[in-house]
Amino acid sequence: MYRLKNLFSAMPHFRNHRGVFGMRETRMAFAATGVFFVGATALNFNEVFASQLSPCQETSEKPDMKKQDDSEEPTQNTAEKMLSSSASSFQIQDFYDIEKILGEGTYGLVYQARRKVDGVLVALKTMPRRLTGKTDFEREVAALQLLSKPPGHAHIVQLYDLHRDDQNYYLAMELIEGGELLEHLIENGPYSEGLAASFLRQFAEALCFVHRNGLSHADLKPENLLLSSNDAKKAQLKVADFGCARSHDLNRQEMQLPMAEFAIGCSFLHMVALGNQFELEKMLQERPNLVNFRDYDFRTPLHLAASEGHVDICRFLVERGARVNRSDRWGGSPLDDAHRGRHSEVSTYLREQGATFGAKTQLPRFIQAASDGDKQEVEALLEFGNIDIDEGDYDRRTALHLSSGEGRKDIVELLCRSGANPNVEDRWQNRPLDDAKNAKKNSDRIMSILVKYGARSLKHPNLHQEIKNADRGKVEREPPSSTGIKNDRGRFEKADSFSGTIAYWPPELFGGGATPTPASDMWAAGVIMYVLLTGTHPFDKDAELSDEEIQERILSVGCDKENYVNLMNEFVFDERIEGLSESCVELMRTLLDPDPDRRLSSDKFLRHPWVQGLTASWTTMNKTHDELKAFWQNRFRMEILKKFADMIGTSSDQLAEADVLRIFEKLDTMKNGVLELKEIQDGLSDLGLSDKNIRSIFSSADLDGTGVIHFDEFQALFLNKNNSSGQGLHIDYLQQRFKSHIQKRFFGASKQKDLLDKNKLRDVFTAIDLDGDGVWDANDIRQFLRSSGEPEDVISRIVASLDRNRSGRVSWSDFCAIMG
Numbered sequence: 001m002y003r004l005k006n007l008f009s010a011m012p013h014f015r016n017h018r019g020v021f022g023m024r025e026t027r028m029a030f031a032a033t034g035v036f037f038v039g040a041t042a043l044n045f046n047e048v049f050a051s052q053l054s055p056c057q058e059t060s061e062k063p064d065m066k067k068q069d070d071s072e073e074p075t076q077n078t079a080e081k082m083l084s085s086s087a088s089s090f091q092i093q094d095f096y097d098i099e100k101i102l103g104e105g106t107y108g109l110v111y112q113a114r115r116k117v118d119g120v121l122v123a124l125k126t127m128p129r130r131l132t133g134k135t136d137f138e139r140e141v142a143a144l145q146l147l148s149k150p151p152g153h154a155h156i157v158q159l160y161d162l163h164r165d166d167q168n169y170y171l172a173m174e175l176i177e178g179g180e181l182l183e184h185l186i187e188n189g190p191y192s193e194g195l196a197a198s199f200l201r202q203f204a205e206a207l208c209f210v211h212r213n214g215l216s217h218a219d220l221k222p223e224n225l226l227l228s229s230n231d232a233k234k235a236q237l238k239v240a241d242f243g244c245a246r247s248h249d250l251n252r253q254e255m256q257l258p259m260a261e262f263a264i265g266c267s268f269l270h271m272v273a274l275g276n277q278f279e280l281e282k283m284l285q286e287r288p289n290l291v292n293f294r295d296y297d298f299r300t301p302l303h304l305a306a307s308e309g310h311v312d313i314c315r316f317l318v319e320r321g322a323r324v325n326r327s328d329r330w331g332g333s334p335l336d337d338a339h340r341g342r343h344s345e346v347s348t349y350l351r352e353q354g355a356t357f358g359a360k361t362q363l364p365r366f367i368q369a370a371s372d373g374d375k376q377e378v379e380a381l382l383e384f385g386n387i388d389i390d391e392g393d394y395d396r397r398t399a400l401h402l403s404s405g406e407g408r409k410d411i412v413e414l415l416c417r418s419g420a421n422p423n424v425e426d427r428w429q430n431r432p433l434d435d436a437k438n439a440k441k442n443s444d445r446i447m448s449i450l451v452k453y454g455a456r457s458l459k460h461p462n463l464h465q466e467i468k469n470a471d472r473g474k475v476e477r478e479p480p481s482s483t484g485i486k487n488d489r490g491r492f493e494k495a496d497s498f499s500g501t502i503a504y505w506p507p508e509l510f511g512g513g514a515t516p517t518p519a520s521d522m523w524a525a526g527v528i529m530y531v532l533l534t535g536t537h538p539f540d541k542d543a544e545l546s547d548e549e550i551q552e553r554i555l556s557v558g559c560d561k562e563n564y565v566n567l568m569n570e571f572v573f574d575e576r577i578e579g580l581s582e583s584c585v586e587l588m589r590t591l592l593d594p595d596p597d598r599r600l601s602s603d604k605f606l607r608h609p610w611v612q613g614l615t616a617s618w619t620t621m622n623k624t625h626d627e628l629k630a631f632w633q634n635r636f637r638m639e640i641l642k643k644f645a646d647m648i649g650t651s652s653d654q655l656a657e658a659d660v661l662r663i664f665e666k667l668d669t670m671k672n673g674v675l676e677l678k679e680i681q682d683g684l685s686d687l688g689l690s691d692k693n694i695r696s697i698f699s700s701a702d703l704d705g706t707g708v709i710h711f712d713e714f715q716a717l718f719l720n721k722n723n724s725s726g727q728g729l730h731i732d733y734l735q736q737r738f739k740s741h742i743q744k745r746f747f748g749a750s751k752q753k754d755l756l757d758k759n760k761l762r763d764v765f766t767a768i769d770l771d772g773d774g775v776w777d778a779n780d781i782r783q784f785l786r787s788s789g790e791p792e793d794v795i796s797r798i799v800a801s802l803d804r805n806r807s808g809r810v811s812w813s814d815f816c817a818i819m820g
Helices: 045-051 078-085 132-147 181-188 192-210 257-274 277-286 288-292 300-308 311-319 334-340 345-350 359-372 375-384 401-405 410-415 431-438 443-452 464-472 518-534 547-559 564-571 582-590 603-608 621-643 657-667 677-687 691-702 711-718 727-747 752-756 757-769 779-788 790-801 812-819
Strands: 014-017 020-023 035-038 041-044 096-104 107-115 122-128 159-164 168-174 225-227 237-239
Touching: 041 300, 096 122, 107 401, 132 159, 132 168, 168 311, 181 225, 181 691, 192 518, 192 603, 257 277, 257 288, 257 300, 277 288, 277 311, 277 757, 288 300, 300 311, 300 334, 300 345, 311 345, 345 812, 359 375, 359 401, 375 410, 401 431, 410 443, 431 443, 518 582, 518 603, 547 779, 621 790, 657 677, 677 691, 711 727, 727 779, 727 790, 727 812, 757 779, 779 790
Parallel strands: none
Antiparallel strands: 014 020, 035 041, 096 107, 107 122, 122 168, 159 168, 225 237
16 A cells, blocks of 8 residues: 655754754654655655645545645635544554553554664554544544644644554554643652643643634633643643644745745754754755745744854855845844853854844843842843833833842943933833832832932822732623523423533533634633643632532623622632733733623734733742642542442542541452552543543552552542641651551650640650750661651651741651641
């Protein structure tokens, strides 16, 4: 059987990423020779691109090499044609080496495989034909085919190839190794708004691409936001699972170049990234215009060379006619790329050639640099940029406002000396002096600098709160239009025209016959943003509501036109948003607007200053990290109770100890006294949870981090007397474990009252205080726990749990509080 493979499977696949135009290193390129390989057949480079076949198309006969129309949108019909072709002679082993099982999907296994033609690692999704719903499957294939058309998108999981035999369909997809975004944030500790914004910016770029191509995802949720790598510094966000995608009659942005020309241009960029001047020279001899080729994000070879720091390639390109001041999609120039990468030699050369910073990027970069305290960047932009030093961002906050609030005294001095107005007012009529008053460091020093340059106090002290109140919804707004989501009996109906996840549906989708739109994707984006920033679902504060109860709350917001603002404040914008920046809360309000006509679009979402990182706070959100842990712990409790409700006769989380033991023994199929991951996976497999969700749930319940769940950990999740959660539950459990060792060693079978006897406790404290200095240090605690037989990793966690105030010591009063 003659098969034409994905055109970009054997060529460099480029990431259209803001600021950096990179390539996927694992792809093998044959562009230099003009030939690439399909199976065992070598095809002429120009002939293949003349065929203009879509990237994941499969054929059973030799394709017609006559030029075809590339502009036709892949639809459900084209997917159906693809799936109806002959499969009798196809053997998956002829094309892939299967390496290992990655997990189990909805219909079948997912393997890690290596494509024989070029060695690329892929995720090979097997879907039995007898189990696959034809309509849903065709919809997913059609959506992936459209979104994977070269050059695809850096933040959407790509479909490389589609195959089938007599039993199965096979989808060869981009291998994603970094896991879920939510899991990554939990495992890597507390994070800031700024870090969350950096991931949401990539999410927004993917949404824009999906919507511009006439689709809505229709099943956005945290589980479908994945990371490309386990390396936190290099990982890129990937949007996955388009099984519920819907098509819309929207104007799609088409490539301006024919596919062959565009692919050759990408090959030229590949050589720029490698610094291969010899191959660049050869390609320019045939196509001189490639020197100013622009990719999907309008980035040129000079942009890429500057971002990579290749000064010789920059010089080579400029000498052959490259324009030094072309703007990319973001308004950035090659000089912006060089400066961002701290490539001083490239920056100097480009300035000598007349290069300037991109007009649209200078002010945001200037304001951000002032906020970050990057003096070198501020000085460079003041000297070489076209900066209005008193111009502000979305909230009219200037570089002087932000640097004052962040305690950057050197930047404040530099800006004032350079002519910044010390009395410039932001949107709230605050002045830099007001920000300096609230700065966590250098407050007095900055205030004296500002006063020296003529700063005065706030002119309208009451206006700030008035505007703030209006933004928080205390001023009446125009209510949403009726969404028609009640039936003739006044009861709410659940949309049945598509599948999805109810907790992420907007109000308008609960009407009979309603279908997803880009606006419904934006509501889901708002829910996801809220979860990332607060650790809770906006309509389920304590993670205890059923889907039906969440649905009722969402519907009440959508139907109550007179009172929906108050309901949103009650359900969503409560004490959980305290500590978040005003810009962040304002963005969430516009995404979670019950009226789809007022809801923010994906383009505006991407351009929002918070998403762009201009107004996002970089203060670490310890509380949110704790809430995310609590989120999975509560999820674990709910799923266990749902599973065993019949056995224990209740779905309430108020269980007796005997019930907890019965559930534990039921799950412990290996009868070894602990629960392993496989036992939890088997026990919860029929609840529709993904493998990754179960792993997150398991991790949250493994309170001592040993890789298994002991009975006392399992019991702590259900019989938590302190009602603690998240990291607090970890600490309470570890302290209780320490307390049990104290009781066994020093009190034996004594009653509880003996543990409260201060005289006896003083003797215990003195016995463990090896150096007799009146406090315990880490060594004192370690020696005691080692004698109790605890492993070293658990000992380290217990030591950390006892030191609640991070002083490195445990005092007598601390010990009494733990034992009390």
